[in-house]
Amino acid sequence: GGFLPYDKDRRWGGEKDEKVLRDDVVHQPEHTLIPTLTRRGRGTAKVFAYGLRDSVVEEAAELAAKLASTHDVAGARVVRPLGPETAHPRGTRIQLKDFTTGPCPVPDGPVRSVTDWPTAVQETFTPFAAAMTGDGLAFLHTQMQADQCGPVLAAAVENRIVGAIGPMEIQPDAIGHPQLLPQYFTVLPEARGQALGRTLWRA
Numbered sequence: 001g002g003f004l005p006y007d008k009d010r011r012w013g014g015e016k017d018e019k020v021l022r023d024d025v026v027h028q029p030e031h032t033l034i035p036t037l038t039r040r041g042r043g044t045a046k047v048f049a050y051g052l053r054d055s056v057v058e059e060a061a062e063l064a065a066k067l068a069s070t071h072d073v074a075g076a077r078v079v080r081p082l083g084p085e086t087a088h089p090r091g092t093r094i095q096l097k098d099f100t101t102g103p104c105p106v107p108d109g110p111v112r113s114v115t116d117w118p119t120a121v122q123e124t125f126t127p128f129a130a131a132m133t134g135d136g137l138a139f140l141h142t143q144m145q146a147d148q149c150g151p152v153l154a155a156a157v158e159n160r161i162v163g164a165i166g167p168m169e170i171q172p173d174a175i176g177h178p179q180l181l182p183q184y185f186t187v188l189p190e191a192r193g194q195a196l197g198r199t200l201w202r203a
Contacts, residue, residue, distance in 0.1 A: 043075065064077060113153055132186045155187070162191035
């Protein structure tokens, strides 16, 4: 796999280190366990557990420990999505979007395509990108100026861009289905905690 043309730092590898252990997948009417293995560092066996029964975690932990021993790796982990009833969960939020149900709605609120903001707001993208160089925004900005990438969405507060995600580019996957390519994404530290990142992702 080649690297995206705007990704000068090759932030995404040509192939993933983690692989699914297909022969050890457990798929039952009430639960599904999907084990993966990575050799990075001392190695980790990870089991993604899906199911409503509480016992699914115990079963996943047992499988993870077994696979860690079988494949001689140090780590064994279980990953399970938490329900909306969970208060203050410790973990990573996963957001899914179905692109087949219809066209995406026009972004609302403080989010628009950079080029749709008034000129005065657009001009604030330059200092924003410079401040977030570590997240790749400075390089992305050079590609935007050269018109070498797709649209970039930006969140603005008080006529100043404080967050962005993009470029929005689509290409066919291995079986021909359209997929959204990975994007650069960041929000200024002082603007975090206002759900701007979530709004950008949902846009």
